[in-house]
Amino acid sequence: MKSFRPKKKLGQHFLQDKNIASKIVDLAELTENEEVWEIGPGKGILTESLVLQKGRLTCFEIDNDLSSKLIGKFGTSIDLINQDILKIDWAKYLRDKQVKLVANLPYQITSPFLFKVTEFSGSFSRIVIMIQKEVADRITAQPGTKDYGKLTLKMQFNFRIKYGFTVKPHLFYPVPKVDSAVVILTPRPDKPHLEDEALFWKVVGFAFQNRRKMLRRNLRMLLCKEKLQELGSISRIELTRRGETLTEKDFIELYEDILSLRNN
Numbered sequence: 001m002k003s004f005r006p007k008k009k010l011g012q013h014f015l016q017d018k019n020i021a022s023k024i025v026d027l028a029e030l031t032e033n034e035e036v037w038e039i040g041p042g043k044g045i046l047t048e049s050l051v052l053q054k055g056r057l058t059c060f061e062i063d064n065d066l067s068s069k070l071i072g073k074f075g076t077s078i079d080l081i082n083q084d085i086l087k088i089d090w091a092k093y094l095r096d097k098q099v100k101l102v103a104n105l106p107y108q109i110t111s112p113f114l115f116k117v118t119e120f121s122g123s124f125s126r127i128v129i130m131i132q133k134e135v136a137d138r139i140t141a142q143p144g145t146k147d148y149g150k151l152t153l154k155m156q157f158n159f160r161i162k163y164g165f166t167v168k169p170h171l172f173y174p175v176p177k178v179d180s181a182v183v184i185l186t187p188r189p190d191k192p193h194l195e196d197e198a199l200f201w202k203v204v205g206f207a208f209q210n211r212r213k214m215l216r217r218n219l220r221m222l223l224c225k226e227k228l229q230e231l232g233s234i235s236r237i238e239l240t241r242r243g244e245t246l247t248e249k250d251f252i253e254l255y256e257d258i259l260s261l262r263n264n
């Protein structure tokens, strides 16, 4: 593949270190006959380890040049879908299956991709992904820290998230500007079931609208003056707090109190 020129707009930073590749694949804890998805196989450094695992491997690669090279290299031992992972019909491909997902994700699709996996969190038994370290820090953050925000809550609402390890830029070609990190996501057995999840995410969204402001101020965009006053008197959460200090449990209490006002 000497003549291949990496395409920046597709986030093509190819991992060069085979030990890191097998470490990533090991974290997926694959067993025989499992359904495995790889997103963006690129030149196939993770794919090489994945095909040895005897799972049923489906690879999604947007780049036509790489796709034909991958078919040449792996033949029928992989199912190659030469499409944009963000544009395929996930429900159609996943059906009722339980899938393990492994990827060194292109940076530019990280946020929409994470959003998509939360939508289908029940279909993935384990997700091992390499992403920008900065995003890994955000999705594993604790309340009261600068990295804690709506993305943290959204991801931790759906998954248990474990920080695997950091990968330095010199281990890729072309060399990226930032550190990467491998994280492991498993579905949360105790995922909260909320009567009006859309309202919950609205509350969270508004609470983080302006990080420096108190809840009382940020929730003005959600509630009229009278309702906000009423909330102040019934809420289990002090409205003088800032969104970034609230745990998931706190947010659920705040949402429940807002819901009870709405239902009255």
Ligand code: SAM
Pocket: 010, 011, 012, 013, 014, 015, 016, 039, 040, 041, 042, 043, 044, 045, 046, 060, 061, 062, 063, 066, 083, 084, 085, 086, 103, 104, 105, 106, 107, 109
């Ligand atoms: N897995 C390889 C590795 O570790 O060296 C390549 C990783 S590289 C960071 C990201 C790969 O994702 C590239 O092969 C790129 O062409 C592919 N890609 C980029 N955007 C994509 C998309 N929307 N859908 C599917 N593949 C995509």
